[in-house]
Amino acid sequence: MxxxxxxxxxxxxxxxxxxxxxxxxxxxxxxxxxxxxxxxxxxxxxxxxxxxxxxxxxxxxxxxxxxxxxxxxxxxxxxFGRHVPAKGETSYRPVIAVFAMAAAMALAASFAAYGTPLTVRAGEWFVSFAMCLLAMLKLQDVESFSTMFLNYDLLARRWVPYAYVYPFAEALAGVLMAAGALRWLSVPVALVIGTIGAVSVVKAVYIDKRTLKCACVGGATNVPLGFVSLTENVMMVAMAVWMIAR
The missing domain is CATH 3.40.30.10 (Glutaredoxin)
Incomplete structure (x- = not known):
């Protein structure tokens, strides 16, 4: 009261x-x-x-x-002492939300399928679900994503259509990996886009020392380019390698 x-x-x-x-x-x-x-x-x-x-x-x-x-x-x-974000302020909340939801969905799917959330399949689903969620955010506004992506991706800067293809390719690989289907297609796609993405981020952030926004969660966020985008790409490559090893 x-x-x-x-x-x-x-x-x-x-x-x-x-x-x-x-x-x-x-x-x-x-x-x-x-x-x-x-x-x-x-x-x-x-x-x-x-x-x-x-x-x-x-x-x-x-x-x-x-x-x-x-x-x-x-x-x-x-x-009342609450934080009010400044315009353009850096925020990792979108990324945290994506990975937390991907983890929750993977654990739930594992429990539904195997009666326990802690399975190897849950780990695979975590990566594939995260890819799907990240692709979905990019696909909400492909034009904005492509504009931000062209700031640093090495292949997109040489061939602009790749900036429009990328979110569809990530979505395709994520869905196929979640289903465990058509590995002959999902594995090469994940390897190619993940490797190019990782190299591009390393060059832009850690070699050229550029300060850029990350396109990993779409084109309308203030997540800084760096560790998060690199993690996204490394996860795709690791998932592809794991599926080859299996």
């Missing part, structure tokens, strides 16, 4: 065709920190514009505590 001594005033847009999501987040955040919220709805565009003009602000929602304007949702998050 909110502490009655902690009160906040919140102004947010609640219109028939639009309820501001940041206003909902601000209200939830205040209540979570024990504030009783005096929730003022701005029900029309005219009300919203008048509020902005009166308080000389450009956005809503706006929160006030003890007569002091805290600001919008980002400002409120900072007020």
């Amino acid at each position: 909110a502490n009655s001594t902690k009160r906040a005033i919140l102004y947010r847009m609640v219109m028939p065709a639009h309820v501001c999501p940041f206003g909902l987040k601000s209200k939830w955040l205040l209540e979570r920190h024990g504030y009783s919220v005096d929730d003022h709805w701005l029900r029309t565009r005219a009300e919203t514009d008048a509020f902005k003009a009166e308080h000389r602000v450009e956005t809503t929602p706006q929160t006030f505590i003890d007569g002091r304007r805290i600001g919008g949702n980002d400002d409120l998050r900072r007020f």
Whole structure:
């Protein structure tokens, strides 16, 4: 229950065709920190514009505590000591999410197939599922991916169509490896794209010392090129070698 001594005033847009999501987040955040919220709805565009003009602000929602304007949702998050990512800030969350989900799916598939999550097949599925998930992210916007990929991939810079082919090739190899089918096709594809990718990353990051964004999780993220992309490519090569050895 909110502490009655902690009160906040919140102004947010609640219109028939639009309820501001940041206003909902601000209200939830205040209540979570024990504030009783005096929730003022701005029900029309005219009300919203008048509020902005009166308080000389450009956005809503706006929160006030003890007569002091805290600001919008980002400002409120900072007020409570929460991190607010800066524009272009590096983040490994997309990569962590991909590999964590791939691991969970592999363990689940192993349990369903063999009655235990800890099998050799689970390890194989982890790599192949990760390839599929990474390919899916690239395929969401192949144009953006190809643009970022052309910054460092050695083959793509010599033959641009490869930048468009790569995510489809990775998806194909991942699906076939997950199924354990057509190894004569999946193994060479994984070996070729994985080897070229690994060499390209090593040259760009560790030899040329360039600071670039990684295209491994698509073209709209701020994951830095380096260890993550190198890991993706090494995993593909290792999986191909493992399948040959088997």
